[in-house]
Amino acid sequence: MNRVVVTGMGVCSALGKNVADFSAALKAGASGITPISIIPSEGLITKIGAQVLDFDPLTYFAENKLPLYDRCTQFALVAAREAVAQSGLKFRGGIGPQTAAVIGSGVGGQTTQDESYRRLFVEGARRCHPLTIPKLMINAPCSHITMEHGITGPSFVVASACSSANHAIGVAFSMVQSGAVEACVTGGTEAVFTFGTIKGWEALRVMAPDTCRPFSKDRRGMVLGEGAAIMVLETRDHALARGADILAEIIGFGSTSDAGDIVLPSAEGAGGAIAACLKNAGIAPEDVDYVNAHGTGTAANDATETKAIHAVFGAHAKNLAVSSTKSMHGHTLGAAGAMELAATIAGLRGNFIPPTANYNEADPACDLDYVPNESRNKAFNVGISNSFAFGGHNAVVAVRRA
Amino acid sequence: MADVASDVLEIIAKQAKVEPAAVSRDTKLADLNLESLDTIELIFALEEKFDIEIPYNANEANSAGINFTTAGDVIDAVAKFLDEQKGKA
Numbered sequence: 001m002n003r004v005v006v007t008g009m010g011v012c013s014a015l016g017k018n019v020a021d022f023s024a025a026l027k028a029g030a031s032g033i034t035p036i037s038i039i040p041s042e043g044l045i046t047k048i049g050a051q052v053l054d055f056d057p058l059t060y061f062a063e064n065k066l067p068l069y070d071r072c073t074q075f076a077l078v079a080a081r082e083a084v085a086q087s088g089l090k091f092r093g094g095i096g097p098q099t100a101a102v103i104g105s106g107v108g109g110q111t112t113q114d115e116s117y118r119r120l121f122v123e124g125a126r127r128c129h130p131l132t133i134p135k136l137m138i139n140a141p142c143s144h145i146t147m148e149h150g151i152t153g154p155s156f157v158v159a160s161a162c163s164s165a166n167h168a169i170g171v172a173f174s175m176v177q178s179g180a181v182e183a184c185v186t187g188g189t190e191a192v193f194t195f196g197t198i199k200g201w202e203a204l205r206v207m208a209p210d211t212c213r214p215f216s217k218d219r220r221g222m223v224l225g226e227g228a229a230i231m232v233l234e235t236r237d238h239a240l241a242r243g244a245d246i247l248a249e250i251i252g253f254g255s256t257s258d259a260g261d262i263v264l265p266s267a268e269g270a271g272g273a274i275a276a277c278l279k280n281a282g283i284a285p286e287d288v289d290y291v292n293a294h295g296t297g298t299a300a301n302d303a304t305e306t307k308a309i310h311a312v313f314g315a316h317a318k319n320l321a322v323s324s325t326k327s328m329h330g331h332t333l334g335a336a337g338a339m340e341l342a343a344t345i346a347g348l349r350g351n352f353i354p355p356t357a358n359y360n361e362a363d364p365a366c367d368l369d370y371v372p373n374e375s376r377n378k379a380f381n382v383g384i385s386n387s388f389a390f391g392g393h394n395a396v397v398a399v400r401r402a
Numbered sequence: 403m404a405d406v407a408s409d410v411l412e413i414i415a416k417q418a419k420v421e422p423a424a425v426s427r428d429t430k431l432a433d434l435n436l437e438s439l440d441t442i443e444l445i446f447a448l449e450e451k452f453d454i455e456i457p458y459n460a461n462e463a464n465s466a467g468i469n470f471t472t473a474g475d476v477i478d479a480v481a482k483f484l485d486e487q488k489g490k491a
Contacts, residue, residue, distance in 0.1 A: 207459075
């Protein structure tokens, strides 16, 4: 069994379009939640989101490529470029055949779908743009990563709603660990700021009108975010042999299914995934320093997740630093696990615990140390990142300082 | 108002999959075994039926002053929103 390390990381998010800006914003406790401005907000009840602002695709892509790149593909490619460049790995003409690409996404090209349906249904257009399907397909971001970088090993997308990216990272981890591939480009991407998608979320009655306040008594729900986070995973032996800068080690992955309600979270399911992750990593609960929580800011999730953490960690739960960085970069759905692992690794590298922003008031049902509002200067060794999705798919990743 | 009341009771009965006669103003929603998604489906059905917006947030126990304990609470809320949004009740 190979040990698996992260040698490259890239982010395109509401907190910045690269890891340095993302990390600085997390450390500053800055929130990327703003009034929705990238689409007209007329007719929307939900007026706020964590958008990737000032994102001009022409800064990153040739104009003739854009008809194939949905916004979610653009984010994935921007983040993948940063990650691959940092890793120093050469895929095309190099280890491309021994490299996989496994990307998480919840819904794929919503901007393309919304726009083409609007043209058909509202404007009475008689035909779609010829590239509509290859642009909106959920696997497009993954496919374009392989094409841009010459990755010719296995590649596919993993979809499990808000756990998509963590499941993708878990699969990537297993493939590198087992030796099926030498390296894997993994992570997640999502771009859901479209009129149709936001109306769908509104209808679930879980969106916060003010901001995202995870674990705070006055929390009023979740806030959507968009973006991508991509990592290059590699066998530790391969990374050491070429003298690569190792950012962190992935030490475990665990996942469970609630087999219960389609939207209500389960403390047993969530706790089961955390416990499975610790077991897979071969560590004791006391070894964990930091939990990047799923922490959506809904009434149900935050209390249930707190209960799950108590169940798994026992007396050690009170010693944990637990934070939800969704308070800053929003809930990026299928990208969430990757963005939150990136936040965890940014903290590991920068010796700080990212805070839970917008926290106002203690809730008796949420009684852990949520690192309210201000990041904490603290070196730590082991962090876990939780994702618990609609559909009852739970997935947890553990990382350790390299 | 009487029409609103009977329409609301009928929609609640349909969502709870019980006979309309089994639901009255005093019926507690909790006793109708409405599950997690039933409440938001019920609100959607009411909004569609009466062409109103009900500002319900599942994260808040007393969302926008809406406290759906009994079927009568739902009738009163619908009447209130009809009055506010359509000028009729």
